Amino acid sequence: MGADGTQRRAGGHTAVSNVSTTDETAVTPYAVLPEVPRLADRLVDQLAFPHRDRYAEMVEAFRSGGYETCADLCAVDYLTHPGRTLPDGVQAERFEVVVNLLSLSQRQRVRIRVQVPEADPVVASLVDIYPGVDAMEREAFDMVGIIFEGHPDLTRILMPEDWEGHPLRKDFGVGRVPVQFKEAPGPR
């Protein structure tokens, strides 16, 4: 029996095909903090480059503008590729945090890329805005070593707790460190 007391059918039901596309809270992506530099992109509806001080503010603005879910968050180490294309007014730094937001009601994606300097790899955590980034931020911390300020449980998620270094950094060697077993003395 279902929660409403009726015998439930074997197969759920088939959906209406469309998510409503007219949402009153909907904003066009360019209306969100228009002074933040943008780049045109073939594949994504919006590509924004806020300074890291305004990063959380911008994500918050998208959240209230109808971007219900954060699809992805990852970090990139640009150590050996500093000359990438960036809009005017954006200072290239070693790390980048890349956030993909998704609006179900407007069927749009935005991508936000934040420059994070090597000397102080700290950005605000989005956990209070999108709880689902919890694991993704832990992964970015574990793999690239970005510190997310305000994250409730910023611990390693994929690597062992006592691992040293952040494997996806470009200066972390590959193929030289032997497989480490717990309790066995490693070469670190």
Add this chain to the structure above:
Amino acid sequence: MSDDEFPEEDLELEGQEHLAAEEATLYAETSEGAQELLPRQEVGDVDLRRETGAVLRLPEGNYINPDDIDIERRDDETMIINMGPQHPSTHGVLRLMLELDGETVLRTKPIIGYLHTGMEKTAEELTYVQGSTNVTRMDYLSPLSNELVFSLATEALLGVEMPPRATWIRMLMVELNRVSSHLMWMATNGMDLGSTSMMIYGFREREMVLSFFEKTAGLRMNLNYIRPGGVAADLPDGWQDDIEVICDTIMARTFEYDELLTGQPIFRERTEAVGSLTAEEALALSITGPILRSTGVPWDLRRTMPYLAYDEIDFDVIVGTYGDNFDRYSVRLNEIRESIKMIRQIAEKMPAGDYRIQDRKVTPPPRARIDESMEALIHHFKIFTEGFRVPEGEAYVAIESPRGELGCYLVSDGTSKPYRMHIRGPSFVNLQVLPVLLRGGLMADAVAVISSVDPVMGEVDR
């Protein structure tokens, strides 16, 4: 016993000291540090609220009543136990730490990383040609989805247009893979709930699909069939007959599953109203795929953000209502039927033409050409030693894998190897729903709930 014989206070003190010392030794021996679920007294109120279920971290208006979280519960009434990583019901090497009060689950923490093999780092050392061999091993139950998303991202950076037949072959294979992946899920879910016959049937039907894969690509799993630039080979002769047999058989068998599971009282008792989830919780936690659809949100990337040629075929998006185990089951069962419907249409509409692009800088020349043409030999040699160069740029491409949104974020610096490849694994993100689903449920239901989330650890840990 009387007080004279045993001085009660002393005994109690001694016992406590002894216990504390033993506990400390045990803790030191078994702890791996802060990744684990901490005992209640070591967790602050705020952290406890957060930990007790991710629901608590929902945006404003969705806060749970703090009185409901048992913060005042004394620590000695609860017990933290460890489940996994070698537990048979955890579908691989998932480890859960559960705080129990009797049989009720209070807090849960999934601990992952036991299958981490550094595939994202490996991808930076492999060329784009070799890359699909790497990504196919991530979600080992739907390898073709991984290859597809990697190929689509590479092609987006290259800016090449696929011939129609390549697109439709990809669609055919990915939908077949969805059927086999969901069948595998039905099999293991049946086994977790005690229906061993479902286990046998699920594997039996899946084998039909895998045999077709073997005939087409040469391998049953980890096919490396979808590659940047097209697919590895054309469909084998007589593929329409094979597809027809697969479709007819599996479609008929899904109705047998109905009789075996859907209508069975024990199965319904164990799935209905177990592990419920609301649409708000699912969206806040970035949950996608069948779990999101089971809460009633009709979000399927094949329909809402079409890729390949999904906008040219007719299918329904299956949604549930309550977001419980039963809805997740019925969404997946009906997605098998929808996929079969799609496979039939694809087989009917399959266009003729090339199965890969004829750009010699991206795809190798046919074997026969190498004997005749020096240029073909050079192209062949260059592609398999150096690979092809991809223009500088970055792209995020997402597809609907059997588990949800599978994304690939690819950064190219203009060489023949990806500068950075990040895979957004749906299982990795979906695992965060476990503390919410398990909270307040029974320990016995935990097995059913874990199974209904359908995590594939190869993709979670990558």
